[in-house]
Amino acid sequence: MIYPWLEPVWQQIARHWQQQPHAWLLYGHPGIGKREFAEYLAQALLCESPGTNHQPCGECTSCHLYSQHSHPDFLLVTPEETDGEGGERKQPLIKVETIRNVLDFAHLSAHRGGKRVALIYPAENMNLQAANALLKILEEPPQGMVFILVSHQKDRLLPTIKSRCRQVVLTIPAPAQALAYAQQQHGDNAAELLAFHGGAPLFNENDSHTQLRNELIALLVKPRLIALLDYAATFDKHKLALATFLDWLAKWLLDLSLAQQNMQPIYYPVWSKALNEISRQADTLLLFALIDKVNKLAPYGKHTLNVKMQLEDLLIEYLNIWQQKNIKS
Numbered sequence: 001m002i003y004p005w006l007e008p009v010w011q012q013i014a015r016h017w018q019q020q021p022h023a024w025l026l027y028g029h030p031g032i033g034k035r036e037f038a039e040y041l042a043q044a045l046l047c048e049s050p051g052t053n054h055q056p057c058g059e060c061t062s063c064h065l066y067s068q069h070s071h072p073d074f075l076l077v078t079p080e081e082t083d084g085e086g087g088e089r090k091q092p093l094i095k096v097e098t099i100r101n102v103l104d105f106a107h108l109s110a111h112r113g114g115k116r117v118a119l120i121y122p123a124e125n126m127n128l129q130a131a132n133a134l135l136k137i138l139e140e141p142p143q144g145m146v147f148i149l150v151s152h153q154k155d156r157l158l159p160t161i162k163s164r165c166r167q168v169v170l171t172i173p174a175p176a177q178a179l180a181y182a183q184q185q186h187g188d189n190a191a192e193l194l195a196f197h198g199g200a201p202l203f204n205e206n207d208s209h210t211q212l213r214n215e216l217i218a219l220l221v222k223p224r225l226i227a228l229l230d231y232a233a234t235f236d237k238h239k240l241a242l243a244t245f246l247d248w249l250a251k252w253l254l255d256l257s258l259a260q261q262n263m264q265p266i267y268y269p270v271w272s273k274a275l276n277e278i279s280r281q282a283d284t285l286l287l288f289a290l291i292d293k294v295n296k297l298a299p300y301g302k303h304t305l306n307v308k309m310q311l312e313d314l315l316i317e318y319l320n321i322w323q324q325k326n327i328k329s
């Protein structure tokens with residue numbers, strides 16, 4: 001299936017169905033249904049009796065095999081699950097051995113006489129070796145082979161890979177459509193959660209994460225050294241990735257800088273009043289310096305295990321934003 005807000009993208013693809021590339025790159029914000037869209041495209045490419053809009057019929061042998069995850073001409077490539085050690089703190093990777101399997105798959109002839117499709121999700125999780133191996137296949141694609149790459153962060157892909165793909169942006173739904181969808185899933189909290197997720201409606205909100213995030217925000221409204229350090233320890237105990245914390249903090253800092261310019265918050269609208277009040281006491285230069293620091297750390301969000309120390313460092317710097325101001329005034 002594809003989500004209704006992506007229907008126009010499908011229409012666009014269907015209109016140009018005859019000029020198909022051998023490699024697609026579907027990209028866009030997390031949480032908008034890219035994977036489902038990619039799967040739909042794969043099924044359509046393999047379908048033996050597609051509809052007038054090139055949609056998969058859901059009835060033919062190929063569609064049956066596809067829906068049972070046993071289509072011999074389809075290969076799904078996802079990162080290896082990390083086990084135990086590090087948990088969600090480690091970036092799961094698509095490694096070169098996996099891409100070598102794709103190479104073998106690509107050179108077999110199709111079992112059902114049609115196309116062969118490999119779906120790589122998310123493509124930015126390929127390490128450099130894997131990406132280079134894939135590039136070799138993309139440079140000389142075997143006959144009838146189609147690659148579908150899906151990416152949340154297109155900037156992290158090799159330019160040489162991107163240039164060999166037809167790039168299709170999958171768009172975030174209009175606010176009303178996103179809210180209607182989120183309300184079906186999350187009820188009363190939908191608006192608040194949707195704002196936090198940047199308007200992308202397909203998020204999985206884990207209750208313990210929500211609670212930990214709310215605790216952080218309550219502290220950021222009234223920062224106190226000991227409480228901040230305690231928080232760093234608590235967060236560390238949950239074994240969450242630094243990336244998760246950076247995401248929460250970066251969104252808060254952005255809302256704070258908006259409040260300083262008398263603008264409405266994007267990610268934490270329920271904290272609008274508090275943001276307005278505290279933003280007047282914040283040192284603007286230090287705030288921007290911290291935003292910069294958080295942005296620079298983002299690429300390492302899943303590469304460091306020293307999460308507690310990083311949190312302490314960031315939270316102390318956050319505290320400084322207020323103290324400097326108070327000293328000056």
Ligand SMILES: [Zn+2]
Binds near residue numbers: 046050
């Ligand atoms: Zn079919």
